[in-house]
Amino acid sequence: xxxxxxxxxxxxVLAGPTMAQGKNTAPAQEEIAPPVAAVPVxxxxxxxxxxxxxxxxxxxxxxxxAAGGDEWREGMKQLLDSETGNEPQxxxxxxxxxxxxxxxxxxxxxxxxxxxxVAEERYRNEGATLATExxxxxxx
Numbered sequence: 001x002x003x004x005x006x007x008x009x010x011x012x013v014l015a016g017p018t019m020a021q022g023k024n025t026a027p028a029q030e031e032i033a034p035p036v037a038a039v040p041v042x043x044x045x046x047x048x049x050x051x052x053x054x055x056x057x058x059x060x061x062x063x064x065x066a067a068g069g070d071e072w073r074e075g076m077k078q079l080l081d082s083e084t085g086n087e088p089q090x091x092x093x094x095x096x097x098x099x100x101x102x103x104x105x106x107x108x109x110x111x112x113x114x115x116x117x118v119a120e121e122r123y124r125n126e127g128a129t130l131a132t133e134x135x136x137x138x139x140x
Contacts, residue, residue: 043138044090046130047083048097051076053127055101060120063105064112 058072084091109116
């Protein structure tokens with residue numbers, strides 16, 4: 001099982017590859033291993049929700065200039081690195097969830113208001129609850 005506990009706990013406290021091409025040479029016949037098909041894991045729905053919460057918290061903390069605002073984006077990168085590996089479809093799903101959470105609050109809050117602060121706190125608490133549920137139920 002993937003080391004979920006380590007990644008999720010660290011959450012609490014996309015450049016593409018470049019390709020070079022030679023001049024006037026035939027492309028090399030390399031065998032490239034196809035990406036591994038996305039293997040559904042029982043906690044994918046909760047993980048997607050956690051990614052969405054991380055995106056929301058990242059936006060709100062950045063908006064309100066809270067200390068450690070980038071920790072949430074970095075936490076998402078760690079989550080993607082450890083959870084998706086060579087599964088681009090899973091990575092895309094989790095990235096889309098993060099972006100959905102970010103954009104949801106960006107469309108509502110343009111200034112740091114008391115309501116934004118309350119929303120950030122509630123989402124942070126939901127994220128902590130999700131992380132605890134995932135690690136206690138599926139952690140190794």
